[in-house]
Amino acid sequence: MKTDIILAGVGGQGIVTIGATVGMAALHNNLYLKQSEVHGMSQRGGAVQSHLRISEKPIASDLIPEGMADVIISVEPMESLRYIPFLSKNGWLVTNTTPFINIPNYPDLEMIMERIKAMGNYIALDADAMAKEIKSPRSSNIIVLGAASPFLNISYDKLEDGIRSIFERKGEDIVNLNLKALQIGKQFTEMNRN
Amino acid sequence: MQKLLLLGAESIAQGAIDAGLSGVYAYPGTPSTEITEYIQKNKAAREKKIHSQWSSNEKTAMEAALGMSYAGKRAMVCMKHVGLNVAADAFINSAITGVNGGLIVTVADDPSMHSSQNEQDSRFYAKFAMIPVLEPSNQQEAYDMAYFGFELSEKFKVPVMMRITTRLSHSRSGVQRLKELAQNDLKLPSDMRQFVLLPSIAKVRYRGLLNSQLGFEQDSENSKFNQYIEAKDKSLGIIACGISLNYLNENYLEQEIPYPVLKIGQYPLPRKHIEKLFTECEEVLVLEEGYPLVEEMLKGYLEKVKVKGRLDGTLPRDGELNPTIVGKALGFQKEEGLKVPDFINNRPPAMCTGCGHIDAYKALNEALAEAGKGHVFSDIGCYTLGALEPYTAINSCVDMGASITMAKGAADAGLQPAVAVIGDSTFTHSGMTGLLDAVNENTNITVIISDNFTTAMTGQQDSQALGHIEDICKGIGVEPDHIIVLNPTKKNHDLMVQTMKEEMKYPGVSVIIPRRQCIQTVKNKELVEKLRELDLK
Numbered sequence: 001m002k003t004d005i006i007l008a009g010v011g012g013q014g015i016v017t018i019g020a021t022v023g024m025a026a027l028h029n030n031l032y033l034k035q036s037e038v039h040g041m042s043q044r045g046g047a048v049q050s051h052l053r054i055s056e057k058p059i060a061s062d063l064i065p066e067g068m069a070d071v072i073i074s075v076e077p078m079e080s081l082r083y084i085p086f087l088s089k090n091g092w093l094v095t096n097t098t099p100f101i102n103i104p105n106y107p108d109l110e111m112i113m114e115r116i117k118a119m120g121n122y123i124a125l126d127a128d129a130m131a132k133e134i135k136s137p138r139s140s141n142i143i144v145l146g147a148a149s150p151f152l153n154i155s156y157d158k159l160e161d162g163i164r165s166i167f168e169r170k171g172e173d174i175v176n177l178n179l180k181a182l183q184i185g186k187q188f189t190e191m192n193r194n
Numbered sequence: 195m196q197k198l199l200l201l202g203a204e205s206i207a208q209g210a211i212d213a214g215l216s217g218v219y220a221y222p223g224t225p226s227t228e229i230t231e232y233i234q235k236n237k238a239a240r241e242k243k244i245h246s247q248w249s250s251n252e253k254t255a256m257e258a259a260l261g262m263s264y265a266g267k268r269a270m271v272c273m274k275h276v277g278l279n280v281a282a283d284a285f286i287n288s289a290i291t292g293v294n295g296g297l298i299v300t301v302a303d304d305p306s307m308h309s310s311q312n313e314q315d316s317r318f319y320a321k322f323a324m325i326p327v328l329e330p331s332n333q334q335e336a337y338d339m340a341y342f343g344f345e346l347s348e349k350f351k352v353p354v355m356m357r358i359t360t361r362l363s364h365s366r367s368g369v370q371r372l373k374e375l376a377q378n379d380l381k382l383p384s385d386m387r388q389f390v391l392l393p394s395i396a397k398v399r400y401r402g403l404l405n406s407q408l409g410f411e412q413d414s415e416n417s418k419f420n421q422y423i424e425a426k427d428k429s430l431g432i433i434a435c436g437i438s439l440n441y442l443n444e445n446y447l448e449q450e451i452p453y454p455v456l457k458i459g460q461y462p463l464p465r466k467h468i469e470k471l472f473t474e475c476e477e478v479l480v481l482e483e484g485y486p487l488v489e490e491m492l493k494g495y496l497e498k499v500k501v502k503g504r505l506d507g508t509l510p511r512d513g514e515l516n517p518t519i520v521g522k523a524l525g526f527q528k529e530e531g532l533k534v535p536d537f538i539n540n541r542p543p544a545m546c547t548g549c550g551h552i553d554a555y556k557a558l559n560e561a562l563a564e565a566g567k568g569h570v571f572s573d574i575g576c577y578t579l580g581a582l583e584p585y586t587a588i589n590s591c592v593d594m595g596a597s598i599t600m601a602k603g604a605a606d607a608g609l610q611p612a613v614a615v616i617g618d619s620t621f622t623h624s625g626m627t628g629l630l631d632a633v634n635e636n637t638n639i640t641v642i643i644s645d646n647f648t649t650a651m652t653g654q655q656d657s658q659a660l661g662h663i664e665d666i667c668k669g670i671g672v673e674p675d676h677i678i679v680l681n682p683t684k685k686n687h688d689l690m691v692q693t694m695k696e697e698m699k700y701p702g703v704s705v706i707i708p709r710r711q712c713i714q715t716v717k718n719k720e721l722v723e724k725l726r727e728l729d730l731k
Binding site: 010011015022027032036037038062063104107115 | 541
């Protein structure tokens, strides 16, 4: 069993937290893990990505080869499409639909959504709106992770353990909010999976 | 012991801590920053009183680390590749002085220029200094090499370079720790003249360094970080340096690699292994991250065995490697992935909403409207993003501190106004000495020190300039009437424009300090408290 995941978004949107959560879950499962992150200059509102690889066997490359990713998890719709050359034929694209517009030439959102819907396997959810509904606007990244959870080959309770260890130091309330966020993301996929 | 989930950078830090490190010295620089930050935040490191405060620049860091080594303790200095240019004088000469306590010089290269102005390869510096290099292929090796690197340094009494690249530095994986070692005792060098590089002594020491080269090579031949992996098909032999080994392995997950492979993790190159590979194989493919250093050495002028790599087009000449590129070099036909839709636009990094640099640039652009474009020399930091739309406010970014000196040179040539834009941390890194040059000649330049109380671009590390800027400028000799502090806000826009215009007219050195806290640090309680103490809020 091996899962190759591309995490995508804009600097500051919390993809490092998604990566850390999955990383902790993999660690609890005694799986091998490699996660390549973007630090430094690109973090300032620029496009950021992370390659996350989980496997029962030792992993060679820190980077996923083109056409090999099982899942793209994106917290921003345009960013989800930037990395589709990495997606495998049967791979899943899971993305937030709320755009983060900080460039003057942000493309037409409808065009973006059409292209996303043309993907064979996709889950598109308005995680920002869902996060507001559960009164945890900063948890949209975890909602997207929840929506991707059925495709990660990691048991759901281990992901919950991951959430607990990442948010532990911020207190029980924050842990519970993020567990809730993870859950509603997962439910969305269960109900909308084609 | 359970494995730790660590970045490559953090693995080096943990390896050094466990090997009995007494001090780390560094100036922040992507992708090296996380090594020092890890040691700063590590509880055990604090309990062991390991020095970890930031230095003013890479040269002061290198020298302080050498001083700690002089006193018999194990020290590490960390920097990004271009930081080694700043530290080069101390670095090259540290190979001549040699060390007392183990000294590792960790340099993080940035092929593909993710956050840098070039992709220079630090292994050339190590070759120039004639010292051993360790180049890890993964996080565990990064830990192990830091751990054993001090031993290597103390064995040969020379500094050892640890060379990593962005990809390993910023990739996380499981790392198994080794037994914690105690720190060295304070102990002076046995030869009290070792560090005195008077020509008469330096000549002797240099000959000693030359004589050590064979020992370095033999150590490489016996190193566990270098491995010769036998295989049947001798039509090709592969040399895989550092992280490129992983990209090679990624292409043979389901099968054994058919060709002999020489894995390189320690330099100088292990001659015996190289000779064996060249005797056995018809052609040799060199995989290395950065410049074609090994490839060029082995190719020579008279290529007896065909050497393939970055120089003959088998691999791209620039940029970082990845499994897809290496796969193509090995003749694998990869299925093409989907195309990125044409309408996807670039999203470059940008200054944060509410950043003080933005207000400073808006004022500067207006103050320079009459003079037109082409008058602003800038520097390295978040404010370099002022080069991009919608500001397009600066005309240079070359190296740390170059803003002030380039403005001076342009003013000497007759350009007026000549403006320098530099940040607080970059000013104390390398801007101060250039300001002295301008003061000594009373050059007509306007220096804008955009002060946000932090080294922001690399992740808001402490700024050595905090609370010192006006005093430094006065001490250097800038007229106190022409050192002006402003709060860069919308409300103060007109005042800023007017002040800038006036100071550009003043025929001498003026310093304008737009000063506002970096918005990324507003939740940093320690900094907020310090600012209150210094009355800087």
